[in-house]
Amino acid sequence: MLKVIITWLYLTCLTAQPWEKPSNFSKRGNYSLLFIMRCNNSRLWQYLLLCLALHPGLLSAQSSSLNLPALSATQVQWLGQQIFQNECNSRPACLTSWNEGENFPSFGIGHFIWYQAGQQEIYTESFPALLTFMQQRGIAIPAWIKATNFKQPWTSRTAFLAAQQDNNLIELRTILTTHMELQTDFIISRFDHALELVLATVPTAEQQEIKSKFINLANSQVPNGIYALIDYINFKGEGTNPSERYQGQGWGLLQVLQGMPTATTTPLEDFVKSAQQTLARRVANAPEIRHEQRWMEGWNKRLLTYLPTTTQARIGVAR
16 A cells, blocks of 8 residues: 555646645644655655655554654754764764765755755755744745745855855754754654665565564664654664665665564664675775775774663673
8 A cells, every 4th residue: 555655646746846845735744754755856845845845644543553652852862963963973063064076065064955056966965844843833935945846046066155155054954953953853754664665675475574674773762762763863874775776786774684684682782783795885886086995994983882781891892
């Protein structure tokens, strides 16, 4: 049934205009489903984001039936701080950044990707969805962003870096600094339906195993297990986008879960090991021109934050 719904949404969205507000747009949409679908065409992906926002209850029954731990307000705040540390080393200036070697800038505590109009890349764009999420929560979006139809206006990294102290980027950094809790909510909303998305892309015979690994990990050493899932999805995606592949192999949550042993008493440690192997394979498969080996040390350090300090000490992780 899930695949039928997704197919219907895909066909329904083909005639939509990206990021234009439909006349029947309702503020009741809570945007918990903004990331339920992956598409290797970024324009179609944007259409699907809007359509799913208009139908927030489509998949909530599956999500609510899972035996997942509930995070306290303190744990949610901690999770957001961890992600901000992972992505930005907790530096506010990093909330608007364009990394060397990338063809696009990234924004916010989750380094949400933002493309120019018409830009096509293999990675899923997410910053316009965050802006729409924040707008529906009552946050005023700058007029210059609305004027670009939610598309980033800088034509190069050089132009972007030169504009860091311009009023537009100062205004955007202020909004992102002020509303970090909404960005955390947005990241968690992606997690809320990650399992449905993953299960919809794997054979029926594999679904129960993947589901069991997901739930066991979420309940492992709370809140670290659920932090690992939420952060990895924000970090490398669900693994269901067919364009996010090197030599036919992905690097998202699905691929990491598939690499874990079926029966384990240490799901969190096994998740970290599988993620390290998955990302090492990505680097090996990546085009040479991307020089992805330069990021591997930082990626591995990030993965080790999923482990509680006591576990890091037990397995001999250097601090």
